[in-house]
Amino acid sequence: MKKISSLKYLFVVAAMSGSAVFGQEQMVKPNILFIFSDDLSYRDLSSYGQEQFRTPNLDKLAMNGIRFTQAYSGSSECAPSRGSLMTGMHMGHCRIRANSSVRGQDHLLNEDITVAELLKGAGYTTGFIGKWGIGLPGTEGAPDKQGFDFSYGYYDQARAHGFFPHYLMRNGKPEPIPENYGFNMKRVSTYNGRPVDRLDDVKNVYDENGNLVPDGVPVAAAAKYSEDLFQNEALSFIKKNRDKPFFLYYATQLPHGPCITPDLGAYKDKPWDLKHKEWAAMLGHLDRGVGRMLDLMEQLEILDNTIIFFAGDNGYSQWGYFGRPRNEDDSLFKNKGPWPKGKFTSTHEGGVRVPFFVYWKDKIKAGENDHICALYDVLATLADLASITPPKTDGISFAPILLGKPDEQETHQYLYWENGTMSRHAQSIRLNQWWAYRDHPSKPIKLYDVTEDLACKNDLAKSNPELIDRIRQIYTEAHIDSEWYVNPGESKEQISAKRDKAISMKSMQRSTGANTAYRGRTELSPAGDVLKAAPKE
The missing domain is CATH 3.40.720.10 (Alkaline Phosphatase, subunit A)
Known part of the structure; x- marks a missing residue:
């Protein structure tokens, strides 16, 4: 149970x-x-x-x-x-x-x-x-x-x-x-x-x-x-x-x-x-x-x-x-x-x-x-x-x-989004008619009225400073740090330290043979046993 x-x-x-x-x-x-x-x-x-x-x-x-x-x-x-x-x-x-x-x-x-x-x-x-x-x-x-x-x-x-x-x-x-x-x-x-x-x-x-x-x-x-x-x-x-x-x-x-x-x-x-x-x-x-x-x-x-x-x-x-x-x-x-x-x-x-x-x-x-x-x-x-x-x-x-x-x-x-991968530190929100994002906490926030500008071509951030301040606050309040995913703004050294920690704890998550299977070689069972080898190249 x-x-x-x-x-x-x-x-x-x-x-x-x-x-x-x-x-x-x-x-x-x-x-x-x-x-x-x-x-x-x-x-x-x-x-x-x-x-x-x-x-x-x-x-x-x-x-x-x-x-x-x-x-x-x-x-x-x-x-x-x-x-x-x-x-x-x-x-x-x-x-x-x-x-x-x-x-x-x-x-x-x-x-x-x-x-x-x-x-x-x-x-x-x-x-x-x-x-x-x-x-x-x-x-x-x-x-x-x-x-x-x-x-x-x-x-x-x-x-x-x-x-x-x-x-x-x-x-x-x-x-x-x-x-x-x-x-x-x-x-x-x-x-x-x-x-x-x-x-x-x-x-x-x-x-x-x-x-x-x-x-x-x-x-x-x-x-x-x-x-x-x-x-x-x-x-x-x-x-x-x-x-x-x-x-x-x-x-x-x-x-x-x-x-x-x-x-x-x-x-x-x-x-x-x-x-x-x-x-x-x-x-x-x-x-x-x-x-x-x-x-x-x-x-x-x-x-x-x-x-x-x-x-x-x-x-x-x-x-x-x-x-x-x-x-x-x-x-x-x-x-x-x-x-x-x-x-x-x-x-x-x-x-x-x-x-x-x-x-x-x-x-x-x-x-x-x-x-x-x-x-x-x-x-x-x-x-x-x-x-x-x-x-x-x-x-x-x-x-x-x-x-x-x-x-x-x-x-x-x-509504709030971020992406916890190695190369992406972006944060986005949908706030009423507004779509706002920044590619990294060190980058400026861009702001668009998606009810009028669906393609997001007209950045209105400079003309809405109070709204930008509120959005910056949302980016902070909506995020709680993740132990294993990349948090927006983390340095390469911090990310590397996380990976070292995972290795030392033996908590690396091994895929069930997926990558090799996708290349057409060998597919493994969840226990790592060969179920069937694909033909040799």
């Missing part, structure tokens, strides 16, 4: 006791499905302006739900965005502040309270499927140690950058997939960053019907695409828990690169290069999976008691998979959105502004809403919807908006 701190115990007990936030109509707890897409571009859905391909099932949810037009992820990159979502903390307080700390791929601690733990304490059956990224196998940050009754997928986020793994984790244990042994990941990783006009010697191979021929595996037709496995597990979880409240966190890999898909589908004969066909097909694969979940819940007659959330995890990243200059928009799909820059840039809205919508059949009035929110509001919101008491976080529940009670909606004083 998991040991929990006394403070955490009090929160869990409070959740179990419950508090009817919205009165008698909330006595029946709704099922909760949270779909978290990976590296989705802002206009990758046809409901968000994509004209080259369609996403009908996601469009149905978006157009019949509330679309938040000023929604932000917790971070501009994968792992901290997930840590923020799960714990309700912004980057000044979150345990996870970058993809890697000075000691490697870091993890949540036992004392961190997750959405899953909160809902589990209130009687929900909790499930995680997909990409975790905030706790390697065997650590206290693994999903099976953080409140999930069921967990299946990639605990190690670096391993999730492939689609034919040698194993996936099921409830804390590796489950081998021998059908994928020998998959040529080295070629795929080379393909990943190549420009679209230099693919001939490394490109994925598809047959005359548009079906993938995965090279290196024993039997090509038997190879297992991880997203197919995830979608099947999601259907199984929903079926098993149809008669009780459930929370399913479906953290899909799609459409994170490298570009590769089981079949090109409707895009096989498009006059596009291969990567564009694959990107559209990957979004189609995700959309069909969501459609299967909707159909199943309709059949089980539980859709009207299931609230569905959909969000992107960070800003635009497609340039990285298509071999283009950093943050350059795609000339065909034009999916970047109007925001400047993209993934890894918390200094700009393009790194953290994301598609976000919520659907609840016959209970949520469809339309757009300009409430300024962040995905670290989700924990407080789900607590409200489940009529339970959340711990104190950086989030504010937006349940009043969902339930048609906008007059009861609280607003944020500000």
Whole structure:
């Protein structure tokens, strides 16, 4: 049984006791499905302006739900965005502040309270499927140690950058997939960053019907695409828990690169290069999976008691998979959105502004809403919807908006971001109409009115000195120093001392063979044992 701190115990007990936030109509707890897409571009859905391909099932949810037009992820990159979502903390307080700390791929601690733990304490059956990224196998940050009754997928986020793994984790244990042994990941990783006009010697191979021929595996037709496995597990979880409240966190890999898909589908004969066909097909694969979940819940007659959330995890990243200059928009799909820059840039809205919508059949009035929110509001919101008491976080529940009670909606004083990596010391805030950032505590603060200047071209800092003073104060008050991540303004010597400390404490976080697997050599089990060696180069 998991040991929990006394403070955490009090929160869990409070959740179990419950508090009817919205009165008698909330006595029946709704099922909760949270779909978290990976590296989705802002206009990758046809409901968000994509004209080259369609996403009908996601469009149905978006157009019949509330679309938040000023929604932000917790971070501009994968792992901290997930840590923020799960714990309700912004980057000044979150345990996870970058993809890697000075000691490697870091993890949540036992004392961190997750959405899953909160809902589990209130009687929900909790499930995680997909990409975790905030706790390697065997650590206290693994999903099976953080409140999930069921967990299946990639605990190690670096391993999730492939689609034919040698194993996936099921409830804390590796489950081998021998059908994928020998998959040529080295070629795929080379393909990943190549420009679209230099693919001939490394490109994925598809047959005359548009079906993938995965090279290196024993039997090509038997190879297992991880997203197919995830979608099947999601259907199984929903079926098993149809008669009780459930929370399913479906953290899909799609459409994170490298570009590769089981079949090109409707895009096989498009006059596009291969990567564009694959990107559209990957979004189609995700959309069909969501459609299967909707159909199943309709059949089980539980859709009207299931609230569905959909969000992107960070800003635009497609340039990285298509071999283009950093943050350059795609000339065909034009999916970047109007925001400047993209993934890894918390200094700009393009790194953290994301598609976000919520659907609840016959209970949520469809339309757009300009409430300024962040995905670290989700924990407080789900607590409200489940009529339970959340711990104190950086989030504010937006349940009043969902339930048609906008007059009861609280607003944020500000939203805050930072990035705890070796080379980035940036801090950003959204404060009413203002977007402010500085690249380093030693650098000047830049200020933009994003309601008038979306591209952030007109710096208004000099004409607003009192506001700049307030922003400088926020940068201080919103940040608590992290033990293992880089704090804004830390010197190289301080960072090096942190790493030396981690080494001396033997607390370096070893990835589960992900980097070597990604280069196509050997994939290791969580214990470091070779599950299967890839063919020699």
